[in-house]
Amino acid sequence: xxxxxxxxxxxxxxxxxxxxxxxxxxxxxxxxxxxxxxxxxxxxxxxxxxxxxxxxxxxxxxxxxxxxxxxxxxxxxxxxxxxxxxxxxxxxxxxxxxxxxxxxxxxxxxxxxxxxxxxxxxxxxxxxxxxxxxxxxxxxxxxxxxxxxxxxxxxxxxxxxxxxxxxxxxxxxxxxxxxxxxxxxxxxxxxxxxxxxxxxxxxxxxxxxxxxxxxxxxxxxxxxxxxxxxxxxxxxxxxxxxxxxxxxxxxxxxxxxxxxxxxxxxxxxxxxxxxxxxxxxxxxxxxxxxxxxxxxxxxxxxxxxxxxxxxxxxxxxxxxxxxxxxxxxxxxxxxxxxxxxxxxxxxxxxxxxxxxxxxxxxxxxxxxxxxxxxxxxxxxxxxxxxxxxxxxxxxxxxxxxxxxxxx
Amino acid sequence: xxxxxxxxxxxxxxxxxxxxxxxxxxxxxxxxxxxxxxxxxxxxxxxxxxxxxxxxxxxxxxxxxxxxxxxxxxxxxxxxxxxxxxxxxxxxxxxxxxxxxxxxxxxxxxxxxxxxxxxxxxxxxxxxxxxxxxxxxxxxxxxxxxxxxxxxxxxxxxxxxxxxxxxxxxxxxxxxxxxxxxxxxxxxxxxxxxxxxxxxxxxxxxxxxxxxxxxxxxxxxxxxxxxxxxxxxxxxxxxxxxxxxxxxxxxxxxxxxxxxxxxxxxxxxxxxxxxxxxxxxxxxxxxxxxxxxxxxxxxxxxxxxxxxxxxxxxxxxxxxxxxxxxxxxxxxxxxxxxxxxxxxxxxxxxxxxxxxxxxxxxxxxxxxxxxxxxxxxxxxxxxxxxxxxxxxxxxxxxxxxxxxxxx
Numbered sequence: 001x002x003x004x005x006x007x008x009x010x011x012x013x014x015x016x017x018x019x020x021x022x023x024x025x026x027x028x029x030x031x032x033x034x035x036x037x038x039x040x041x042x043x044x045x046x047x048x049x050x051x052x053x054x055x056x057x058x059x060x061x062x063x064x065x066x067x068x069x070x071x072x073x074x075x076x077x078x079x080x081x082x083x084x085x086x087x088x089x090x091x092x093x094x095x096x097x098x099x100x101x102x103x104x105x106x107x108x109x110x111x112x113x114x115x116x117x118x119x120x121x122x123x124x125x126x127x128x129x130x131x132x133x134x135x136x137x138x139x140x141x142x143x144x145x146x147x148x149x150x151x152x153x154x155x156x157x158x159x160x161x162x163x164x165x166x167x168x169x170x171x172x173x174x175x176x177x178x179x180x181x182x183x184x185x186x187x188x189x190x191x192x193x194x195x196x197x198x199x200x201x202x203x204x205x206x207x208x209x210x211x212x213x214x215x216x217x218x219x220x221x222x223x224x225x226x227x228x229x230x231x232x233x234x235x236x237x238x239x240x241x242x243x244x245x246x247x248x249x250x251x252x253x254x255x256x257x258x259x260x261x262x263x264x265x266x267x268x269x270x271x272x273x274x275x276x277x278x279x280x281x282x283x284x285x286x287x288x289x290x291x292x293x294x295x296x297x298x299x300x301x302x303x304x305x306x307x308x309x310x311x312x313x314x315x316x317x318x319x320x321x322x323x324x325x326x327x328x329x330x331x332x333x334x335x336x337x338x339x340x341x342x343x344x345x346x347x348x349x350x351x352x353x354x355x356x357x358x359x360x361x362x363x364x365x366x367x368x369x370x371x372x373x374x375x376x377x378x379x380x381x382x383x384x385x386x387x388x389x390x391x392x393x394x395x396x397x398x399x400x401x402x403x404x405x406x407x
Numbered sequence: 408x409x410x411x412x413x414x415x416x417x418x419x420x421x422x423x424x425x426x427x428x429x430x431x432x433x434x435x436x437x438x439x440x441x442x443x444x445x446x447x448x449x450x451x452x453x454x455x456x457x458x459x460x461x462x463x464x465x466x467x468x469x470x471x472x473x474x475x476x477x478x479x480x481x482x483x484x485x486x487x488x489x490x491x492x493x494x495x496x497x498x499x500x501x502x503x504x505x506x507x508x509x510x511x512x513x514x515x516x517x518x519x520x521x522x523x524x525x526x527x528x529x530x531x532x533x534x535x536x537x538x539x540x541x542x543x544x545x546x547x548x549x550x551x552x553x554x555x556x557x558x559x560x561x562x563x564x565x566x567x568x569x570x571x572x573x574x575x576x577x578x579x580x581x582x583x584x585x586x587x588x589x590x591x592x593x594x595x596x597x598x599x600x601x602x603x604x605x606x607x608x609x610x611x612x613x614x615x616x617x618x619x620x621x622x623x624x625x626x627x628x629x630x631x632x633x634x635x636x637x638x639x640x641x642x643x644x645x646x647x648x649x650x651x652x653x654x655x656x657x658x659x660x661x662x663x664x665x666x667x668x669x670x671x672x673x674x675x676x677x678x679x680x681x682x683x684x685x686x687x688x689x690x691x692x693x694x695x696x697x698x699x700x701x702x703x704x705x706x707x708x709x710x711x712x713x714x715x716x717x718x719x720x721x722x723x724x725x726x727x728x729x730x731x732x733x734x735x736x737x738x739x740x741x742x743x744x745x746x747x748x749x750x751x752x753x754x755x756x757x758x759x760x761x762x763x764x765x766x767x768x769x770x771x772x773x774x775x776x777x778x779x780x781x782x783x784x785x786x787x788x789x790x791x792x793x794x795x796x797x798x799x800x801x802x803x804x805x806x807x808x809x810x811x812x813x814x
Contacts (some may be wrong), residue, residue, distance in 0.1 A: 026771060033773070058812055060793060061800030062410060065813035078813065079410055088814040348771060351811055353804045355789070375773055375789070385791040 003405060004393060008247045013334035013399040015248070016285070016295045019073065020321060021066075021259075022344025023373060024054075024356040028311045034302075034346060035357065035374040038315045040322040043338075043359070046329070047373040053383025054355035054375070055391055057342045069341030070262045071280065074296075075246065075392030076239065084234020086178060090163040091261020093155040097236055102204050105232045107183065108133060108160045108225040111191070113215075118216075118227070120187050124160045125225035136225055137341035140318030144214050147358060150207045160225070166207055166382035172235055176200040182212065191229055204233070212394045241267025242294065246396060247401040251288060253281045263296055264380035278324045286331060295333075305352075306344030314346055335398045336361040337391065338373070355385050362398035410812060411800060415654045420741035420806040422655070423692070423702045426480065428473075428666075429710030429751025431461075431763045431782060435718040441709075441753060442764065442781040445722045447729040450766075451747075453736070454780040458772035460790025461762035461782070462798055464749045470760045476748030477669045481703075482653065482799030483646065488496060490672065491584060491641020498668025500562040504643060506578040509611050512639045513569045514590065515632040518598070518623075525623075525634070527594050531567045532632035543571060543632055551621050557614045567632070573614055579642055583607040586679060588638035589619065598636055604771040611640070648674025648784030649701065653803060658695060660688045661705035670703055685731045693738060703741075713760075721753055742805045743768040744798065745780070762792050769805035 024031040057064040057072050058079065060343035068078035094194055097103050110122040118247035133156045144152055151167040178197040178274075184190065194209050212228060242250045244267070252263030252270050260270045267319040269292070273284040281297055288295075299321060305313035328336065334361075343354040357378040370377035379385075383394070396402050445507040447715050464471040464479050465486065474495050475485030493510035504510050517529040535543075540563045551559055558574040585604040591597065601616050603609030608647060626633040649657045651674070659670030659677050667677045676699070680691040688704055695702075706728060712720035735743065743766075750761040764785040777784035786792075790801070 026773060027775070031775060059410065059800065060412070060797040061802075061804030061809055061812045063804065063809065082813060085814050136417050284776040345771070352771070353801075353809070354771075354773075355791075376776060379776060379787065379789060379791075 004396075005245065006400070007403040007405050008396070009401055009403050010247050011400055012293070013401065014289070014293055014295070015335045015395050015399050016297065016328065016331075016333040016337070017073065017395070018297045018299070018336070018338045019070070020299045020302045020318070020338070020340050022342060022351065023340025024307045024343025024345070024352070024354050025306065025311075025314070026345035026347045026352075026354065028345070028347045033375055034306070034311050034314045035318060036316040036324065036372075036376070037311070039366070040319060040373065042322045042325040042369065043373040046325065046361060047359060047370055047377065049361075049365070049367040051360040051362070051367065052370050052373070052378045052381025053358045054378050054385045055339060055354050055388040056385060058220065059387045061353045064342045065349050065351070066258060066341060067262060068221075069351075070259065071266070072388030073339060073341055073391050074242065075389060076266065076267050077389050081237050081239050083237055083262075085232030086163065086177075086234040087236065088258065088261075089157070089232065090165050092156070092258040093157055093163050094151060094257035094260075095155050095163060095165050096264075097165060097261070098167065099236045100168045102166045102168075102172065102177055102233055102235050104164050104230045104234070106162045106164055107229045108136060108162065109227045109229045111227040118190055120184060120189055120191060120227070120229070122224065123183065123187055123229060124183075127159045128158065128225050130158055132225065133157070133160060133162065136219065140215055140218055143218055144211070147207050147210050147214070152211065164211075164230070166204065166211070172204070173200045174238065176204050177233045177235040179205050179208065179233040180206075181233075183229035183231045191227070194230070208233075235249050236265070239265055243267055243402040246392060246401075248294040248401070249292045250294035250296065251292040252296045252298070254296070255281070256298065256300050259298040259300070265275050268296060277320065282324060282327050285328070289331065302340070303344045306346050307349060307399050309346050309349040311346035334362065334400075335395050337395055339391070356388075357384060360394060360398060364398055411803075411809070412652065413642065414810040414812050415803070416808055416810050417654050418807055419700070420808065421696070421700055421702070422734065422742045422802050423704065423738075423740040423744070424480065424802070425704045425706070425735070425743070425745045426477070427706045427709045427725070427745070427747050429713045429749060429758065430495050430747025431750025431759070431761050432713065432718070432721070432753035433753070433754045433759075433761065435752070435754045439720045440782055441713070441718050442725060443779075443783070444718070445725040445729065447726060447780065449729045449732040453732065453768060454766060454777055454784065456768075456772070456774040457779050458767040458769070458774065458790050459780070459785045459788025461717065461785050461792045462746060462765050462795040463762050463792060464760075464795045468760045470758050471749045472758065473665060473748060474669060476758075477666065478673070479795030480746060480748060480798050481649065481673050482796060483673065484796050488643055488644050488646050490669075492639030493570065493584075493641040494643065495665070495668075496564070496639065497562070497572050499665035500564055500570050501664035502560060502562050502570060502572050504572060504668070505574070506643045507575045509573045509575075509579065509640055509642050510586055511571050511615075511637045511641070513571055514636045515543060515567045515569065516634045516636045517631040518634040526595055527591060527596055527598060527634070527636070529631065530590065530594055530636060531591075534566045535632050537563065539632065540564070540567060540569065545624055547625055548627055551618070554614050554617050554621070559618065562740050569638040571618075571637070573611065573618070578610070580607045581645065583611050584640045586612050586615065586640040588640075589615075590636035590638045598634070601637070605792055615640075634776055636769050644672070647661070650674055653799060653808075655701040655808070656699045657701035657703065657753065658699040659703045659705070660691050661703070662688070663707050666705040666707070675703060685728065688786040689731060689734050696738065709747070710751045713753050714756060716756040717752035741769065742802050744802055746798070763795075765790060765798065767801060767805065771805055
């Protein structure tokens with residue numbers, strides 16, 4: 001990527017990246033994939049005059065989580081930059097995470113006390129309701145805001161799950177998250193003490209152990225959910241921003257916290273807006289059009305229905321997008337890319353490793369290779385099958401933002 | 408590959424890799440390749456519903472030998488792991504090679520003595536017959552079994568060729584094979600003394616020089632083939648086994664010693680069986696089906712006839728395989744891959760660098776891209792053109808043996 005940083009130039013072009021989460025599929029009905037089953041006259045039309053291909057999110061055969069999937073299409077090597085579990089969980093719950101922070105996942109658990117000993121009776125506190133979880137978190141929040149100058153932020157997840165962010169006064173050195181899980185993973189055992197594997201991590205572990213102690217005091221009268229087990233301590237990966245690397249000013253127009261969080265990790269501005277549908281996203285796009293030059297639009301439901309194995313609904317979501325596509329084209333971006341972060345074939349009810357269809361519209365394409373925007377038609381396209389992390393190079397090139405390399 | 412080792416998981420799936428040696432070809436008759444000329448109704452049928460593509464054995468334009476060709480499709484970087492000539496020769500003659508061993512190729516040569524000096528008259532001893540070679544080897548074997556605790560194994564090759572394995576009492580440190588050839592490569596010159604380029608290699612060289620001296624004493628009354636010239640000293644490369652790297656239990660069902668040897672280098676169990684045809688191999692496959700989860704089946708003749716430039720016979724061998732294919736499909740492997748280790752176009756009468764057709768059958772493919780299993784139809788396939796060493800990742804993914812990467 002040194003080549004890129006040496007040939008980057010700025011101009012006034014506008015680039016849109018539309019991510020239909022989990023877009024790629026496999027044959028699920030009459031030998032056709034979700035994209036093939038969908039009635040998509042606008043995408044078909046656009047495909048005929050666009051550059052098509054498929055991207056490999058991480059590597060052949062590797063099924064990416066949402067983190068690696070998005071890092072790739074944002075132009076980052078998903079193997080070099082890994083995002084810890086705690087960070088992703090916190091982002092998913094809409095929490096802010098900074099370079100001063102340690103994020104961690106937690107469970108409310110039920111313990112008993114045998115003398116000095118704490119014994120885990122139920123690692124999930126009987127899977128308490130999300131409402132009960134929120135009540136407890138409310139109580140903790142009120143009574144525990146800070147420990148030795150370290151601010152504490154807690155957010156409820158589903159049922160017994162939660163995320164905690166410990167915010168230190170200064171940025172944390174690398175390795176500060178090198179701390180064992182306190183969750184013993186089995187019932188009848190004692191929770192582990194958090195131990196830092198280096199001096200910086202020791203400092204964090206001290207706060208963590210104090211936090212657990214105080215929480216257990218706050219909850220000690222409860223019959224269940226009277227303790228907290230933590231796992232996946234993680235800090236912000238040291239990721240240079242997209243602006244630093246590509247000299248573009250990027251923003252994110254997404255509804256789900258996880259994707260807003262991922263976008264913020266690479267330095268995108270997160271745009272606030274009302275509404276949850278694609279129409280509101282496109283209205284927002286128009287509203288901020290003059291303020292940025294790279295716009296990441298994230299559409300979640302294609303993935304969700306793929307995960308459910310509900311191909312009919314995934315097809316519907318693709319068709320919904322197709323209906324809104326003209327209003328995106330009306331904005332006349334210089335470069336428009338439509339793709340996914342990974343495949344989520346309804347057939348497999350989960351993420352998969354299969355290459356993901358990519359459509360790139362710009363004035364500088366061959367086009368005419370394919371009749372539709374589907375996995376099989378993309379195989380005929382001019383972009384071939386390429387690594388996701390190189391998508392940014394194509395987008396920048398088509399936007400005239402890369403100078404000639406060498407004389 | 409650290410990514411892979413972190414996401415490997417075990418399950419009960421069965422994977423078959425069929426290697427038709429030297430499979431790929433070039434147009435040789437009516438503009439058609441061997442695969443295109445062959446009548447292959449079963450392969451055609453399978454191709455329609457499988458994932459197709461081509462693999463590049465080593466790199467663009469690089470023609471691999473059998474060693475690199477097989478290492479790649481077994482999932483090993485053929486450039487990082489190189490197999491010495493001596494090892495390959497010994498394996499090809501059906502000799503066992505262990506981590507205690509130094510293997511080397513040899514020629515019987517004719518020398519004359521001028522005082523203290525040994526002068527090479529004929530580096531190939533007049534290309535003695537293989538029978539004469541075997542006779543001489545028999546004599547040496549009888550009289551020279553060990554030198555200073557190092558066991559000596561000799562095997563005749565074709566005409567004047569042979570291979571020798573020196574088996575030391577303990578595993579040899581890396582670099583023990585760093586010894587010059589003793590073959591001077593020209594006639595009228597003296598053979599070189601073997602010199603080790605480090606202390607471990609010196610210890611080996613001492614045994615080698617003693618070996619050459621003793622052999623020349625045994626053969627000194629002969630008019631020709633009275634000396635031995637050695638080249639390509641090599642020891643076992645430190646290759647982690649497939650089981651260590653991929654948590655699969657692999658076995659090899661091959662008739663030719665070279666391929667059995669290559670398979671043993673990566674830790675495959677070598678299955679013994681009667682017969683030399685594909686039917687016996689498939690019977691053997693059925694017999695050991697419960698004992699392994701990865702089955703390497705090697706078919707040699709496609710390469711041999713390609714090397715001879717005999718495209719009619721190569722076509723016949725492909726058609727023979729096609730007829731047996733249904734009995735492999737009957738076993739219902741979870742993943743079946745059919746490919747070659749490299750191309751051997753009859754047109755070129757030798758190995759070549761051309762990408763090799765790959766067919767992957769599993770429930771998780773797009774399919775429907777191609778009508779036959781040929782070079783040109785594979786170009787339309789969903790796997791694209793990819794590096795051979797990544798084939799294992801695809802096979803493991805399709806077998807459900809790779810977990811999601813990242814959250």
